Amino acid sequence: MIEVNDLVVERGKREVLRGITCTIPTGLVTGLLGPSGSGKTTLIRAIVGVQIVKSGTVTVLGEPAGSASLRRTVGYVTQSPSVYADLTVRENVRYFAALYGLGAAEAERAIDDVGLASAATQLVGNLSGGQRSRASLACALIGTPRLLVLDEPTVGLDPVLRADLWAKFHALAAEGTTLLVSSHVMDEAGRCDRLLLIREGVLIGDDTPAAIRERAGTDDLEEAFLRRIREQVPA
Amino acid sequence: MILLATTGRILRQLRHDRRTVAMLVVVPVLLLTLLYFMYRDAGTTFDRIALTMLGIFPFVIMFLVTSIAMLRERTTGTLERLLTTPMRKLDLLFGYGIAFGLAATVQGVVATGAAYWLLGLSTTGSAGLVVLVAVLNAVLGVALGLFCSAFARTEFQAVQFLPVVVVPQILLCGLFVPREQMAGWLEAISNALPLTYAVDALAQVGRYAEPTADMWWDLVIVAGAVVAALVLAAATLRRRTG
Numbered sequence: 168m169i170e171v172n173d174l175v176v177e178r179g180k181r182e183v184l185r186g187i188t189c190t191i192p193t194g195l196v197t198g199l200l201g202p203s204g205s206g207k208t209t210l211i212r213a214i215v216g217v218q219i220v221k222s223g224t225v226t227v228l229g230e231p232a233g234s235a236s237l238r239r240t241v242g243y244v245t246q247s248p249s250v251y252a253d254l255t256v257r258e259n260v261r262y263f264a265a266l267y268g269l270g271a272a273e274a275e276r277a278i279d280d281v282g283l284a285s286a287a288t289q290l291v292g293n294l295s296g297g298q299r300s301r302a303s304l305a306c307a308l309i310g311t312p313r314l315l316v317l318d319e320p321t322v323g324l325d326p327v328l329r330a331d332l333w334a335k336f337h338a339l340a341a342e343g344t345t346l347l348v349s350s351h352v353m354d355e356a357g358r359c360d361r362l363l364l365i366r367e368g369v370l371i372g373d374d375t376p377a378a379i380r381e382r383a384g385t386d387d388l389e390e391a392f393l394r395r396i397r398e399q400v401p402a
Numbered sequence: 403m404i405l406l407a408t409t410g411r412i413l414r415q416l417r418h419d420r421r422t423v424a425m426l427v428v429v430p431v432l433l434l435t436l437l438y439f440m441y442r443d444a445g446t447t448f449d450r451i452a453l454t455m456l457g458i459f460p461f462v463i464m465f466l467v468t469s470i471a472m473l474r475e476r477t478t479g480t481l482e483r484l485l486t487t488p489m490r491k492l493d494l495l496f497g498y499g500i501a502f503g504l505a506a507t508v509q510g511v512v513a514t515g516a517a518y519w520l521l522g523l524s525t526t527g528s529a530g531l532v533v534l535v536a537v538l539n540a541v542l543g544v545a546l547g548l549f550c551s552a553f554a555r556t557e558f559q560a561v562q563f564l565p566v567v568v569v570p571q572i573l574l575c576g577l578f579v580p581r582e583q584m585a586g587w588l589e590a591i592s593n594a595l596p597l598t599y600a601v602d603a604l605a606q607v608g609r610y611a612e613p614t615a616d617m618w619w620d621l622v623i624v625a626g627a628v629v630a631a632l633v634l635a636a637a638t639l640r641r642r643t644g
Contacts, residue, residue: 216642219642233642247479253418266488306483
């Protein structure tokens with residue numbers, strides 16, 4: 168589905184991604200985990216094709232990332248909700264539906280999917296932070312993309328909603344959508360089918376949660392992540 | 403289709419912002435009224451200045467509104483998101499041009515109507531042509547605003563493009579000093595600024611009953627400037643950024 172090969176990205180003078188190579192399999196929920204500033208968003212931007220890269224390649228569905236043909240098949244949710252604050256939820260989602268040539272019914276479905284039906288007529292600017300990010304997510308669910316790339320979609324959500332969204336992600340994966348979800352919250356790592364652990368622009372883990380736990384000899388993924396870091400950086 | 407949806411989206415945003423709509427419609431009329439009282443005993447001076455202002459107001463206002471609106475698209479991440487969808491760059495740029503052009507038509511009709519019927523503006527040519535020039539000027543403001551917003555990172559910076567891009571055009575368009583009395587180098591600069599031609603077109607409407615060839619040429623030049631600014635603006639929309 169996604170192949171990243173020796174990807175190097177510089178922002179300013181700093182190397183933010185330092186030679187990342189990984190494969191993201193089809194039809195699974197892959198978690199991208201790492202501390203704030205580790206390069207998660209930059210890797211996501213490279214996969215969506217909006218990041219200028221220094222070297223290396225990113226291939227999505229057999230096409231170079233950012234190809235025109237991918238614009239219909241890749242859904243992207245940025246970290247800060249990128250929807251229009253001066254439009255209602257419904258107006259926002261309908262607009263994005265129209266960009267894919269889809270109508271009002273598809274927009275209503277996406278609004279329902281993120282549990283915003285009761286807030287559909289409210290201005291996005293008047294919503295809570297969690298509602299706002301769900302409105303942004305609804306716009307990405309339009310047209311059931313084959314690849315859905317979500318940058319920290321569950322930040323600031325209450326635990327019930329978070330559980331609902333993760334169930335939604337797995338339901339989408341079961342229908343064949345590939346999901347890449349970034350998070351810096353370790354308790355979400357266990358919900359993923361596969362994990363990519365990233366730190367300071369280097370990939371330090373690429374495996375299933377179970378395998379990562381087993382290799383580190385602990386059931387606690389946070390602890391496993393810490394042990395992996397210590398392995399990589401000998402004191 | 404995408405163009406239509408984008409135009410509709412921008413108009414919907416405008417509709418939710420009632421205060422902006424009210425100011426778009428009312429402010430030019432209030433300013434014209436001010437001019438009316440300033441030049442009450444000055445004979446035909448009011449006609450000349452009010453006519454010019456009917457072209458300048460929409461240019462200035464739409465330049466400001468557009469540069470802020472486009473800057474918002476950039477800073478809130480909606481632009482980056484739009485560029486990952488099937489939308490073409492021109493869908494967005496023309497969407498702004500058409501949406502604000504329509505808003506400018508309402509503004510132009512109200513301001514021109516008020517100028518003729520309430521304030522006694524009189525021109526030899528028709529009021530419809532005045533509205534046409536006003537709308538074209540508004541679209542010129544939109545196009546330059548779309549382009550200039552690429553060079554601003556904050557609203558503070560965007561607003562300051564007004565004195566840089568708009569004010570020189572107002573100073574040199576022939577309103578303050580007739581262009582033929584300017585020093586040669588000033589007239590040369592004036593010749594290179596699109597607002598000059600819009601103001602000349604309005605002067606033609608003021609002077610002649612029928613639309614003149616000069617007036618049409620002026621409008622062609624302004625329209626050319628609109629296209630050039632839109633092409634430049636399209637070049638500033640990058641799908642990939644650092």
